[in-house]
Structures are given as C-alpha cells and as structure tokens.
Amino acid sequence: MNLSKENLKNTEFWDSINVALPKYDIDSVIANTFQNPTWLHVGGGNIFKAFIARINQRLLNQGIADTGIIVCGTMDYENFEKIYKPFDNLSIICDLKPDGNTGYEIIGNITEAIAANYDNPDNIKRLNEIVTNPSLQIISFTITEKGYALRDADGKLYNAAEKDMENGPSHPITCMGFVASVLYERFKAGKYPLALVSMDNCSHNGDKLKDSITEIIDVWTEKGLVDPEFRSYVGNPSLVAFPWTMIDKITPRPSDEILAKLTDLGIGNLKSVKTTNGLFAAPFVNAEVPEYLVVEDLFPNGRPDLAKGGVILTDRDTVDKAERMKVTACLNPLHTALAIYGCLLGFNKISDEMNDEDLRTLVTKMGYNECLPVVCDPGILNPGAFLKQVLEERFPNSFLPDTPQRIATDTSQKLPIRFGITLNSYLNEQPGKLPELKLIPLVIAGWLRYLLAVDDNGNAFEISSDPMAGFFQKELSSKGITFGMTESVQGKLDSILSNETVFGIDINKTGLTPVIEKYLDELIKETGAVRKVLHSAVAN
Secondary structure (H helix, E strand, O other), rough: OOOOOOHHHHHHHHOOOEEEEEOHHHHHHHHHHOOOOEEHHHHOHHHHHHHHHHHHHHHHOOOOOOOOOOEEEEEOOHHHHHHHHHOOOEEEEEOOOOOOOOOEEEEEEEEEEEOOOOOOOHHHHHHHHHHHHOOOOOEEEOOHHHHHEEEEEOOOEEEEHHHHHHHOOOOOOOHHHHHHHHHHHHHHHHHEEEEEEEEEOOOOHHHHHHHHHHHHHHHHHHOOOOOHHHHHHHHHOEEEEEOOOEEOOOOOOOHHHHHHHHOOOOOOOOOOOOOOOOOOEEEEEEOOOOOOOEEOOOOOOOOOHHHHHHEEEEHHHHHHHHHHHHHHHOOHHHHHHHHHHHHOOOOOHHHHHHHOHHHHHHHHHHEEEEEEEEHHOOOOOOOOHHHHHHHHHHHOOOOOOOHHHHHHOOHHHHHHHHHHHHHHHHHHHHHHHHOOOHHHHHHHHHHHHOOOOEEEOEOOOOOOOOOOOHHHHHHHHHOOOOOOOOOOOOOOOOOHHOHHHHHHOOOOHOOOOOHHHHHHHHHHOOHHHHHHHHHHHHHH
C-alpha cells in the first residue's frame, strides 16, 4: 500500500498495522486553508513534521481548528519536489520509545508545500497571496541557527545578505530577505497584524529573527527601496510580534532501519534522500516521544488554541528561563560534548556513547556540577528533573538513531548559546567559581581538536558541515597547531578564544585560556590521547 491521500481511505489496512490516521476530512481542511490560511511555516525539515505540524493536527483532530498548516522553504527545493509532492504532502511520524515499541501516525494537515524560489513566479505569487490574507496569524520558523545569520564571525556581511540589502524586496536570496519581502507585501496590503515565531534552538530566538529582518529593512528604507512607514510597521509589537520560544524534541535524520520497518509493514513507496545541499529527508520522521514547546503568548492577530495542541503558553521571562535551562545547561551543551568526543572516538550513535563510562560521566558531571548551578528555575519545568530525564531516558534511548555527526553540524553557530551564556553567567555572577570549571574548557579544547579532522586513532575523518569550520581550521594551521605536534600551544589560542561571535564571550577574560591550552596540548600529542585526557578529566 503506497502512502497517498487516496489510499488513506483504506482504513482497514492502516488499522491492521496500527498506524493512526487523521481524524478530520483532509479535503475540507485543504479547501479551508487555501481560502483562509492561518499558519505558514518556513523550513520543511524533520522537526517541523514531527512536532510543529503535529500540534496543528491535534487541534484538527479535536475539532477546535478547521485549517491546516502551509510549509515553505528558501533552500533545499528538492525536499519539496522529492519528499512532499510525491506523497501528497503526507508524512508518517514514528515515535521511538525507550522500551523498543514504536507508535505510528500519519500527518495529513500540510495543505501546501511551496518552494520559495523566485525563479518560479507562480510559487512566489501564491506565497504573497497567503501572506497578504488578513486571516494569517502565524509565520513560524525552524531554519536552524545559521538561517538567521547575515554576517560571518568577523562581522562581515555574507555576500547573499549584502545583495539582498542592495537589491530590495523584489528578488531576495536569503531566508531573512524573503521574510522581509513578504512582510512588505502584507504591509502594502493593509498593515495586517501578524506573529513571526522562531522555533529554533537560539537564545532569545524572537529577537534574533527581528534583528536580522530589521537590519535588512533599515537598509531598504535608507535606500528608498520601501515605504518609510514599513519600518514602523515591523517595529510595532501590536502589529508585528516576535515572541520568544523554547523548543525541545530530538528528531534525527531518517533511519534506514525505520525505513525497512515501514516497508515490512506493507507501505511500498517510501524512500529516503539526501539533497544536493546535504539535507536528509524522507516521507517519514523518526523521533523521540518527549517534546516541549514553550511560547511567549504574543499574537497580535490571534492564534489557535495552542495549549490544546501541547504548547505551554507563558510570558517572556518564563520562556527565557526555560530556554536557558534547556539550551545552556540541561540538554544542548551536553549534546555538543557528546558530538565532539563521539566523533573523535569513532562513535556513530548517541545512545552508544551513554554506555561509555567516560562519556556518560562527562555529560553527567558537566550538567549537574558546571551548567545547572547558574540556571534559574523557570517554574513550569523542573531543571533537575529535566536533566535527569535527558541523562537517564532520552540520550540512552537505543532505539533513537541519533548520531554525534548530526549533532556536530554547525557547532560554531551553537557554541555562543550552549556555552557562552553559562560562562558569562559565571563571569558576572560567580567569578570566583570560574577556576573550578574543568569540563566546559575540556569541550572547547575538544572542539579545536575535532577541527583538525583526525580521530583518536590518528585517522583522517570528515567533519560535519559548519560555516565557520574552514575559518578556524586556517587559524589553527596558521599557528602551526597540528595533530602530533610536540611544542606547546600556549599563547597561540588567545586570538581564537577572543572571538565573541563564536564563543559568546572573550574566553581570555574568564581566565580559562590556560586550562584550554593545557587540554589541547595533551589532546593533540599522540594517538589515544583523546581517550586518555577524557578519562583523566572526568575521574577527578
């Protein structure tokens, strides 16, 4: 049985393999959404299908919504042609439980999947129709941290961002340029209110989204490329809001093992692809069951009853505390630590790393002893309980096919949030505790060691995609820092560690530079040094 809208009518088949179906009429939802769209999402990856679209489906299943969700993307157009279109925009969510059981549900509420390709005028025309409709309440985003970046580590505008600023709203290249362009269309249509909701793992993600869009609009305004009132429209929170959020759900790239299981169940047309831009996509998503989405309740044009879809609605301060708890202490920095050392030590699954005593001790001690002490309790989630679930249930889930290589992607974009905020907290609030930090410096040194692209056995390996990897590799090379060198790196890391764009802080000001230098000296010395240093560091 192929995955298609027509074949969903064969309820007996789907019931026989325990796949939950949408509880609403898909055609009616498609028609309603086409006429009166309420929710547009930018970024059609795994987290969108596994979590964001599912929130909307829960509302439809309960009969408290009658419109679905439209998805668009500003890159990886192949995803829409190969994974959405051939399957009528349907997707199968595979809930991977720690006990080995799997739950299956078909997502049927993605009513349109549109590549925001300005070489395709019909697509852009339709997107402008959606965004200029007064009924639209939300544009949400899962585009990863780098999707908001207009500048490199030196603060220089990327070429694409510079072109967007020069050319105006007619043919943007960047995602932020696209958003600014469609916002201008909404402004011209009637200055309708709207919430732009970043759901990415970025600290104060709403501000990052707003700042990037505003930077583009400011240049357009200065050049006379847009109506000067447009800037006031976007800057008025009663018309255009940028709420903060905290999102948490581990959604690894599609697993061949899960594909095989679905095929064995009798679903015949599934496939997994890797696009030319490196995106791993499939008409199914394998994900863990735990999920959290905390959202600042700031929606100037109204919103669906998101709480009934599983969203925690609250104020900005509480979102900030919840985000800080997760992104800077209880999950993300631990993930990065496992990613870096997992790659160096030859691991291919996060869960396998949690069976390694040294790695398990690394993230446990770092979480409880170095990260948790500077995190505020958000009240809505208990930090200690959250961390315990991560360490004892989520990371060790052997049925979740997550890899250190996936988590290591774009590490340079993640470091300022996952470690910089914690280091700033110590520097500003508990400077006397800084000399006690041992494991956070170990992870930073480990990242520099990782960038040498030589594993602990002395074999070359391919590091994960990262926009700043080449820059730092050149920095290390220019200072003569290589695997197997015998002279000390002392005094050679100051300029690297002072990069606040990447680390979120001038690490030299924390007094931790000598600690990082000492670790790196030992890590690059010889084969087996990574394991030796890791074991020694976590044992003390």
